[in-house]
Amino acid sequence: MRKIFGFHGGIHPPENKHQSMAGVIELAGIPAQLTLPLSQHIGAPASVVVAVGERVLKGQLIAQAKGFVSVPLHAPTSGIVSAIEDRLIAHPSGLTAPCIVIDTDGKDEWVEHVGTADFESLEPAELINCIREAGIAGMGGAGFPSAVKLSVKPDTKITTLILNGTECEPYITADDILMRERADQIIRGANILSHILKPDEVLIGVEDNKPEGITALRAAAQGSNIEIVSFPTKYPSGGEKQLIEILTGKQVPSGGLPSDLGIVCQNVGTAVAIANAIDKGEPLISRITTVTGKGVSTPGNFEVLLGTPMSFLLERAAYQSEINNRLIMGGPMMGFTTPDADVPIVKTTNCILAPTEDELPTPPPAQACIRCGLCAEACPATLLPQQLFWFSQGKEFEKLEAHNLFDCIECGACSWVCPSNIPLVQYYRNSKAEIIQTRQENEKSEQSRVRFEAREQRLIKQAAEREEKRAARKKAAEERAKQAASGEGEDPIQAAIERAKAKKAAQENA
Amino acid sequence: MALMRITSPHAHGPMSTTRVMQNVLLALIPGVIVLTHFFGFGTLVNIIWGCALAVAFETLALLLRGRPPLFYLKDLSAIVTATLLCIALPPYSPWWLIAVGIASAILIAKHFYGGLGYNPFNPAMVGYVVLLISFPLQMTAWSPPRGAGEVPGLIEALQALFVPASFDGITMATPLDILRQNNSLLIKDLWQQTPQFGRWGGMGWEWANIAFLAGGVWLLYQRIFTWHAPVAMLVSLGLMASLFYDGGSSASGGSPLFHWLSGATMLGAFFIVTDPVTSAVSLRGRLIYGALIGVLVYLIRVWGNYPDAVAFAVLIMNFAAPFIDYYTQPTSYGHSSEEGK
Ligand code: SF4
Ligand code: SF4
Numbered sequence: 001m002r003k004i005f006g007f008h009g010g011i012h013p014p015e016n017k018h019q020s021m022a023g024v025i026e027l028a029g030i031p032a033q034l035t036l037p038l039s040q041h042i043g044a045p046a047s048v049v050v051a052v053g054e055r056v057l058k059g060q061l062i063a064q065a066k067g068f069v070s071v072p073l074h075a076p077t078s079g080i081v082s083a084i085e086d087r088l089i090a091h092p093s094g095l096t097a098p099c100i101v102i103d104t105d106g107k108d109e110w111v112e113h114v115g116t117a118d119f120e121s122l123e124p125a126e127l128i129n130c131i132r133e134a135g136i137a138g139m140g141g142a143g144f145p146s147a148v149k150l151s152v153k154p155d156t157k158i159t160t161l162i163l164n165g166t167e168c169e170p171y172i173t174a175d176d177i178l179m180r181e182r183a184d185q186i187i188r189g190a191n192i193l194s195h196i197l198k199p200d201e202v203l204i205g206v207e208d209n210k211p212e213g214i215t216a217l218r219a220a221a222q223g224s225n226i227e228i229v230s231f232p233t234k235y236p237s238g239g240e241k242q243l244i245e246i247l248t249g250k251q252v253p254s255g256g257l258p259s260d261l262g263i264v265c266q267n268v269g270t271a272v273a274i275a276n277a278i279d280k281g282e283p284l285i286s287r288i289t290t291v292t293g294k295g296v297s298t299p300g301n302f303e304v305l306l307g308t309p310m311s312f313l314l315e316r317a318a319y320q321s322e323i324n325n326r327l328i329m330g331g332p333m334m335g336f337t338t339p340d341a342d343v344p345i346v347k348t349t350n351c352i353l354a355p356t357e358d359e360l361p362t363p364p365p366a367q368a369c370i371r372c373g374l375c376a377e378a379c380p381a382t383l384l385p386q387q388l389f390w391f392s393q394g395k396e397f398e399k400l401e402a403h404n405l406f407d408c409i410e411c412g413a414c415s416w417v418c419p420s421n422i423p424l425v426q427y428y429r430n431s432k433a434e435i436i437q438t439r440q441e442n443e444k445s446e447q448s449r450v451r452f453e454a455r456e457q458r459l460i461k462q463a464a465e466r467e468e469k470r471a472a473r474k475k476a477a478e479e480r481a482k483q484a485a486s487g488e489g490e491d492p493i494q495a496a497i498e499r500a501k502a503k504k505a506a507q508e509n510a
Numbered sequence: 511m512a513l514m515r516i517t518s519p520h521a522h523g524p525m526s527t528t529r530v531m532q533n534v535l536l537a538l539i540p541g542v543i544v545l546t547h548f549f550g551f552g553t554l555v556n557i558i559w560g561c562a563l564a565v566a567f568e569t570l571a572l573l574l575r576g577r578p579p580l581f582y583l584k585d586l587s588a589i590v591t592a593t594l595l596c597i598a599l600p601p602y603s604p605w606w607l608i609a610v611g612i613a614s615a616i617l618i619a620k621h622f623y624g625g626l627g628y629n630p631f632n633p634a635m636v637g638y639v640v641l642l643i644s645f646p647l648q649m650t651a652w653s654p655p656r657g658a659g660e661v662p663g664l665i666e667a668l669q670a671l672f673v674p675a676s677f678d679g680i681t682m683a684t685p686l687d688i689l690r691q692n693n694s695l696l697i698k699d700l701w702q703q704t705p706q707f708g709r710w711g712g713m714g715w716e717w718a719n720i721a722f723l724a725g726g727v728w729l730l731y732q733r734i735f736t737w738h739a740p741v742a743m744l745v746s747l748g749l750m751a752s753l754f755y756d757g758g759s760s761a762s763g764g765s766p767l768f769h770w771l772s773g774a775t776m777l778g779a780f781f782i783v784t785d786p787v788t789s790a791v792s793l794r795g796r797l798i799y800g801a802l803i804g805v806l807v808y809l810i811r812v813w814g815n816y817p818d819a820v821a822f823a824v825l826i827m828n829f830a831a832p833f834i835d836y837y838t839q840p841t842s843y844g845h846s847s848e849e850g851k
Pocket of ligand 2: 415
């Protein structure tokens, strides 16, 4: 047995996972319209390569990656591009963003695509390129382009590849059901990743509250060097940094990347997407999303086309809008509320939670912080949340940074335990945003200061040069004057004056 | 229905500040029962009068500060402060003494500093020390425990509170006083000759301390606070006592058991030292905070000139808590400990 390391803090919120685990993965079906935001990942938004009115086929490229940290986008089914415009999207800020809208035709007609029968014959770089072209971004929630994560610096030796099947957030079961039903594809994906990275060990980390998933993975991994590691359930063990600490006992340096430790971490859902991309040549056009909460009568897991309106999916689970007062994309700990039930499902949407008021009550007004320290005990990043709260209130940005605000992973454990109901994470988010903004402003003003100073310097230099030239000219003139005076040469000015005088005198005499 | 927009987390744990305070109050009940058994209704009457005053002062302060009183009264912190102070006061105290104490605790120690959470000093202990310094006579007038003297009834207790002049209760030195003043008898003989001593500590006191200990252990079990500060305090107090016990001569400071079970030791360890607002925050910090309180309690008890030392020790360490916090910051994830501060 592998040694399991712990991590500081953590909490045990009610899991509420059984509700959505009754059935199997259901196909959500094809809605009349799909709305595909150009940015469903971290990095630059993709740039559109289709035009309004154009017919697209399933799997056809509709927007290409722009730059290194970006991923392309593909049509999830066949249909007509009916609009390319700003639509309301599922983003914490509740903003609109540019989207490609496809009116589906129900034919679900595939574009021509081929997979690779034998991935081992391909070079890592080629495989990474395939992954990149398939539009795969981390499906656990953050949406970091997978190809970028795999493109480690050439001098970095990856020792450990970790697949994250932890799924520690309450309510969500998308990865759990994936592990139960598609364990062989996860293992396939792990083998491909392993071929790319050549790690010494491949681990799949799963919390011990998913025994069926663990059994399925172990069966599928038989005969390979992939190790399925289970460990006690505790939120947030699925955080990348926490999972790395649990499995290796090492901490990712603040501001650094797992690859600094020789570790690459990918979600199990991402592994399946990678297997599909390599084996079948299928880009990422659908995902598994949990629909749950007491606001739906038949919670479950759905394989859903990207761009499907949330309302379509909610209908599939028998949504009761009368008893639901907020819609959460993601889980109860880190998910965000959406402004509207029609926002589209994107690559990172692992869950839609429609709770009732008594299930997740509206938070009561915050009371005073009694410095009980429960938050500090719960914090997986070993921060002092109550101090961060204090400094956030006072807008003491330097102190916030000194107390490592930016190591906060916004897991919400501190708010969860806080007896005074203080929305701590909200304070941290606001402070982070403000600090980043000030930094950018400082950078800008620093840049303009540098520019200004450079200009000043230039002007001074130019003035000095002019002065120098003037002085040189003056000196030359004086030299010549001196020469003229000493009779060594005729002074032209003097001569001209003499001539003029002589002329005038002659005229007067005449 | 319009969809609500709020930020994560959407789930919340079972703990609330009101529940914390409720549990603290519940945990005090056994101790109060024991005190009432040994010293009569004095403590109970103290508490009821003190709580009424606390609610009144808290409401007044909140109104003056423009806060909704009901919302803040709900956190029960004023009731807890009043109860703790009233338990620490001698039974059969006059009404005005309690009023001055509660006013100092609620108005000065709490609201002058900005209310719950902003007070650097434990309000109950501030109230206690203000009274001790201003009215030393009343503050050292402890009635004898059942078994060592007559215990007044309920009517007499009310009389003592509201018409203090008409009440002539007997008072007796507390075991801590006796021990401090003793310089001629061996501990063993002192025990035999003085009725105030019980089996291990002071008569009645020992049982009250055991009851507060039980309440504290229950709170620990309920995870209301961590063990660090109370255990550190008791251990360091015990170590100091064993260091200076010197086998029980007439100059002895008393055995560890005596110190654990005398005065406000257990009340202090589990209900005062654990006050989150005024203690150190990190676990390491709490160990240091508690341990230093234990040392100070012993020093002040044995060489000081006051009936008990818990209040002074706590206030001194309240003062030091921010410094302890500063030097015991935990190492955050991803910051190796060698990095230093
Ligand atoms: S849990 Fe809440 S009340 Fe307790 S210290 Fe943290 S912020 Fe303050
Ligand atoms: S949200 Fe941040 S401060 Fe709060 S527990 Fe998580 S990491 Fe710690």
